[in-house]
Amino acid sequence: MTRQVTENPQFYLTAPSPCPYLRGKMERKVFTHLVGERASALNDILTQGGFRRSQNIAYRPACEGCRACVSVRIVVDEFDWTRSFRRTLKDNDEIIGLPIPANPSSEQYSLFRRYLDARHADGGMADMSVLDYAMMVEDTHVDTMMIEYRRRGPDSRITGRGTGPLVAAALTDRLSDGLSMVYSFFDPEPPSRGLGTFIILDHIRRAKSLGLRYVYLGYWVEGSPKMGYKARFTPQEHLGARGWERVDAAE
Structure with missing residues (x-):
């Protein structure tokens, strides 16, 4: 290069x-x-x-x-842990995430493909090959990581590692003031367990434990069903003409 x-x-x-x-x-x-x-x-x-x-x-x-397109970041220290969010954490209590170097694997790609086929079959990433996926993960010079989520095992409390098949993953950049979620994907079955929400909540907990102020979610687009979920995570800040401005509830 x-x-x-x-x-x-x-x-x-x-x-x-x-x-x-x-x-x-x-x-x-x-x-x-x-x-x-x-x-x-x-x-x-x-x-x-x-x-x-x-x-x-x-x-x-x-x-x-x-x-x-409005850039959105969650204010970690003041995050509103609603009853719904706490229920999502409880529903996924058996899931544990492990940060690893950003190296692609066949297991990751298999899960990535199932996720795309179920949730984004008509999207711009639908035709991504295994090589395209590998480039997405490893073609970078920045400080990044892959967080792999698996079910807790008998030794997870000691090792920090889960066991069994991969159920979710997140490609995440480390910044001086927060974690930036580049792309995440998860097992689309069953849809009721809220794995997508859980991944974001887990990033909020991770950022807090690292002393970081924000979790960057990317762009929120009012009126776009694909982006509506991001407004749930408050308080958050939106980037506008006057810089980052606080938003305490969905607009």
Whole structure:
């Protein structure tokens, strides 16, 4: 891979393409490369400025006449542990997550495929091959990890490891002020156990234990069913023209 100077990153603009969140809209993105020794520092700064990461690319929306995509981060220390969230933790109490280096595996890809086929069969990632998945996980120069979730075993309290098949996974970046959830996926059966919600709640607990202030969820788009769940996790901050502003309830 060509090494690039990160002290003065170059930014580029994509051509217009159909918006995946709002029907009838077109999207454009501004992006730059995250490479070299300072990739993690640049990713840190850009994430705080509303960018997201995909492999070694940092991007954010730059759509003409539309500001629907809003960067969202959860305020960890003041998070509202509602009765519903506590019930989700209890329902998944037998699940434990283990942070490991961001290395792809056939087990991860098998779960990833089942998740896509069940939840996002018509999405932009539906045709991802095992090689595409491997690139998503390992093609990066930033400080990242994979958290693998399995059922607790008799030695989990001592080892911190679960046993049995993989039931969920999350690719997560470590930032100076928080954890940024790049992509997560989970066993789609049974749907009632709330594994997607559990993964976010687990990240909130992890961030708190690490003394970090935020969990970055990416973009929230009002009116998009795909993004509606993010508004549940409050208090949170939204990035606008005046910087990050607190939101205590869904708008």
